[in-house]
Amino acid sequence: MQKFDEMYTQLPYEFFTQGAQIRDHYKIYDEWLARQPGDMMAKRRQEAELIFRRVGITFAVYGDKDEDGSGNERLIPFDLIPRIIPSNEWKMMEKGLVQRVTALNRFIHDVYHDQEIIKAGIVPRDQLENNVQFRLEMMGVDVVNNIYSQISGIDMVRAPNANGEGEYYVLEDNLRVPSGVSYMLENRKMTMRLFPGLFNSHRVAPVAHYPDLLLETLRASSPPTTAEPTVVVLTPGMHNSAYYEHAFLAQQMGVELVEGQDLFVKDNFVYMRTTRGPVRVDVINRRLDDDFLDPKVFRSNSTLGCAGLMDAYRAGNVTICNAVGTGVADDKSIYPYVPKMIEFYLGEKPILNNVPTYMCRNKDDLAYTLANMKDLVIKEVHGAGGYGMLVGPASTKAEIEDFRKALLANPSGYISQPTLSLSSCPTFVESGIAPRHIDLRPFVLSGKKVQMVAGGLTRVALKEGSLVVNSSQGGGTKDTWVLEDGAPTAASVQSQTQTQSN
Amino acid sequence: MLSRTADHLFWMSRYTERAENTARMLDVNYETSLLPQSASVALLGWQGLLSISELLSTFTEKHGDVTASAVMEFMVKDETNPSSIVSCLRAARENARAVRGSLTTEVWETLNQTWLEVNKKLKAGELEDDPGQFFEWVKYRSHLSRGVTVGTMLMDEAFHFTRLGTFLERADNTARLVDVKFHAIQNDFYGTTGSKNQEHDFYHWSSILRSVSGFEVYRKVYRDVIKPERVAELLILRADMPRSLHASLNEVVNNLNVLSNENSGETHRLAGKLCAELKYGRIDEILATGLDAYLTQFLDRVNDLAAHISKDFLLPSAA
Numbered sequence: 149m150q151k152f153d154e155m156y157t158q159l160p161y162e163f164f165t166q167g168a169q170i171r172d173h174y175k176i177y178d179e180w181l182a183r184q185p186g187d188m189m190a191k192r193r194q195e196a197e198l199i200f201r202r203v204g205i206t207f208a209v210y211g212d213k214d215e216d217g218s219g220n221e222r223l224i225p226f227d228l229i230p231r232i233i234p235s236n237e238w239k240m241m242e243k244g245l246v247q248r249v250t251a252l253n254r255f256i257h258d259v260y261h262d263q264e265i266i267k268a269g270i271v272p273r274d275q276l277e278n279n280v281q282f283r284l285e286m287m288g289v290d291v292v293n294n295i296y297s298q299i300s301g302i303d304m305v306r307a308p309n310a311n312g313e314g315e316y317y318v319l320e321d322n323l324r325v326p327s328g329v330s331y332m333l334e335n336r337k338m339t340m341r342l343f344p345g346l347f348n349s350h351r352v353a354p355v356a357h358y359p360d361l362l363l364e365t366l367r368a369s370s371p372p373t374t375a376e377p378t379v380v381v382l383t384p385g386m387h388n389s390a391y392y393e394h395a396f397l398a399q400q401m402g403v404e405l406v407e408g409q410d411l412f413v414k415d416n417f418v419y420m421r422t423t424r425g426p427v428r429v430d431v432i433n434r435r436l437d438d439d440f441l442d443p444k445v446f447r448s449n450s451t452l453g454c455a456g457l458m459d460a461y462r463a464g465n466v467t468i469c470n471a472v473g474t475g476v477a478d479d480k481s482i483y484p485y486v487p488k489m490i491e492f493y494l495g496e497k498p499i500l501n502n503v504p505t506y507m508c509r510n511k512d513d514l515a516y517t518l519a520n521m522k523d524l525v526i527k528e529v530h531g532a533g534g535y536g537m538l539v540g541p542a543s544t545k546a547e548i549e550d551f552r553k554a555l556l557a558n559p560s561g562y563i564s565q566p567t568l569s570l571s572s573c574p575t576f577v578e579s580g581i582a583p584r585h586i587d588l589r590p591f592v593l594s595g596k597k598v599q600m601v602a603g604g605l606t607r608v609a610l611k612e613g614s615l616v617v618n619s620s621q622g623g624g625t626k627d628t629w630v631l632e633d634g635a636p637t638a639a640s641v642q643s644q645t646q647t648q649s650n
Numbered sequence: 651m652l653s654r655t656a657d658h659l660f661w662m663s664r665y666t667e668r669a670e671n672t673a674r675m676l677d678v679n680y681e682t683s684l685l686p687q688s689a690s691v692a693l694l695g696w697q698g699l700l701s702i703s704e705l706l707s708t709f710t711e712k713h714g715d716v717t718a719s720a721v722m723e724f725m726v727k728d729e730t731n732p733s734s735i736v737s738c739l740r741a742a743r744e745n746a747r748a749v750r751g752s753l754t755t756e757v758w759e760t761l762n763q764t765w766l767e768v769n770k771k772l773k774a775g776e777l778e779d780d781p782g783q784f785f786e787w788v789k790y791r792s793h794l795s796r797g798v799t800v801g802t803m804l805m806d807e808a809f810h811f812t813r814l815g816t817f818l819e820r821a822d823n824t825a826r827l828v829d830v831k832f833h834a835i836q837n838d839f840y841g842t843t844g845s846k847n848q849e850h851d852f853y854h855w856s857s858i859l860r861s862v863s864g865f866e867v868y869r870k871v872y873r874d875v876i877k878p879e880r881v882a883e884l885l886i887l888r889a890d891m892p893r894s895l896h897a898s899l900n901e902v903v904n905n906l907n908v909l910s911n912e913n914s915g916e917t918h919r920l921a922g923k924l925c926a927e928l929k930y931g932r933i934d935e936i937l938a939t940g941l942d943a944y945l946t947q948f949l950d951r952v953n954d955l956a957a958h959i960s961k962d963f964l965l966p967s968a969a
Contacts, residue, residue: 201766202759202762202763202766203755203759203762204747204750204758204759204762386744386747386748395747395750395751396751398751399750399751399752404651404652404655404751405749405751405752406652407654409654410652410653410654420652421652421653421654422651422652422653423651423652423653423656423807423811423909423911423963423964424911425911425912
């Protein structure tokens with residue numbers, strides 16, 4: 149036990165407070181873990197892997213073979229130790245997320261209509277017009293409820309603020325096709341299956357009703373032409389890396405999982421081809437990027453989408469979720485303006501912090517960035533998936549020099565941020581239990597109202613010292629527990645957990 | 651339901667059924683090969699098995715001489731042979747994966763687990779160690795797939811397309827099996843009178859029966875020694891024999907009836923006619939016209955029926 153404590157003394161803010169005291173909401177778990185026999189975790193992990201493989205919870209790795217050499221599907225590493233968030237922290241975060249996503253939806257509506265925020269001089273016009281995600285095709289198009297991002301994934305990290313206290317920061321807004329929610333749900337199922345006793349000793353907020361909320365949100369987004377809207381999930385197909393998630397969501401909601409070839413447009417209405425003839429489609433939860441939606445408007449050589457879809461969409465006969473052109477608001481160049489957006493549209497103070505961000509398009513910010521490259525994280529404005537970034541403190545001189553050239557060649561293509569001292573969570577790795585950096589992606593649903601389930605997907609950087617949590621970069625995931633009020637105290641559940649620890 | 655989904659479900663169950671039937675044929679051939687018999691008779695058995703599946707020329711191109719171990723390897727493990735057991739199980743699993751949302755978790759997990767396990771088993775050399783055990787396992791997994799389908803799926807279109815695939819494939823496979831076995835016998839020792847040959851006859855016919863789990867059924871139905879024309883009758887005309895042509899066609903018709911749409915009239919007519927001929931057919935008539943000719947024609951008609959099903963239900967209709 150002593151050893152376990154020491155390992156985390158140096159680490160910020162997840163398990164431990166600054167004085168190396170375990171934070172209250174982790175105490176029961178910590179005591180439970182201390183009572184477990186040494187090989188228990190290894191056995192449970194093996195069990196988890198077997199189950200994940202049997203259930204087929206995999207993601208595709210392009211051009212790669214899996215462990216059996218029989219396909220290209222990989223398991224995303226699942227860590228057994230949950231990440232726990234106390235009720236008060238979640239309540240604050242939830243309020244902040246509702247506020248943020250509401251403002252972002254207002255912003256997207258604004259840029260495709262009157263552009264008040266630009267007229268007010270808050271967001272520079274060229275910032276918008278040079279954004280490749282800005283879709284002129286969407287100008288003046290009205291969407292149901294004025295909602296563009298029905299499903300938003302907001303990436304959050306916890307790090308010390310100026311006073312050295314742990315605080316949540318928004319790292320990135322994902323407003324196009326944020327994925328990972330199936331892992332949130334499967335991770336919970338797995339933890340409940342492997343460690344049922346832990347759920348007696350903790351009041352963990354449930355997440356399993358997410359597909360219900362999603363269906364409700366999608367149905368609420370239907371054009372008002374029918375009382376019983378037909379909802380479908382549109383996937384690029386089984387070779388897509390997130391195919392598991394697409395199939396999972398369609399099944400959980402009880403709707404059809406369609407590919408572009410299953411759809412066609414006639415007289416500006418969208419239909420799917422069924423064994424009993426064409427059936428009209430009202431809401432499309434699309435899981436492919438704008439570029440592939442309609443070969444008549446976007447990439448003409450793509451067969452993933454459906455010709456004529458945009459016409460039907462602009463005619464108001466079908467809802468596409470998320471809307472076309474939402475990418476204009478989740479860009480790294482727009483991110484720094486979100487707090488101001490909240491004030492502009494809602495007249496409220498932002499509840500969630502942004503990470504301080506230097507926009508290299510500004511002279512002063514560029515100069516500061518160039519002078520401090522080894523201390524900063526520098527990101528390409530359009531980079532994603534952990535690519536196109538420089539983590540200053542972890543980079544070689546040569547890498548820094550290469551990036552300096554790229555930065556000077558195209559300053560407005562980059563932003564920089566201070567390296568945060570990201571919080572760590574105990575994680576079960578080969579060498580035993582060790583701290584690893586984590587982030588959190590809650591999934592915010594916007595239909596008639598803005599709602600979410602308590603929690604999200606916690607991603608964990610499995611490489612020692614790494615700050616990159618993306619699955620394409622070898623990251624894993626954890627179950628995320630939001631504790632409800634009135635959680636049992638350590639003493640009151642001691643006897644219970646002891647009997648269940650075997 | 652989506653035409654594409656129906657297509658995947660149809661083929662998912664066809665491939666599962668095909669893997670089982672291939673295992674059945676290989677199993678029986680393997681067991682027969684353990685009996686004392688001349689090399690030429692053994693060779694005939696393996697050749698027959700390849701010609702049932704229309705794979706004799708592909709095989710000889712690749713392997714040359716027909717040997718027991720080469721045929722087993724080719725029909726079980728060869729990933730380039732689309733009819734090998736491993737290819738069928740993969741295709742079944744891939745079709746299921748494409749539409750896993752239309753399946754119950756249990757059905758999907760059964761097919762996925764079968765695919766994961768078959769790779770492990772083959773890698774571990776279980777086919778070479780004990781072929782019989784391996785074939786038992788393939789049959790068992792197929793039973794499980796069908797059982798879990800019937801036991802968990804909503805009896806909607808998805809269910810009926812899955813069943814349709816199963817029974818169409820079974821009709822095809824049983825017809826091929828009966829054809830090749832009768833063919834082999836007519837050329838070799840059918841109708842001779844020596845006691846050695848009679849004994850051989852017994853093993854030959856009983857092996858056909860066992861390949862469709864029909865040995866005990868035969869005894870129960872006929873309470874008689876094993877006679878070729880009765881074996882043929884059991885496997886072609888008996889509606890109560892689960893793997894017979896008649897029973898398979900009954901199921902095809904039943905499932906088609908539920909699935910009918912406004913374009914599928916001709917498909918129903920073809921299926922109904924074929925089924926009625928089996929219902930009112932007599933084995934002496936069939937044998938008089940020639941069993942091989944009859945079965946070849948039957949296979950053509952099943953094939954034609956499959957093409958009609960595909961056209962009416964499975965291919966995306968034009969906009």
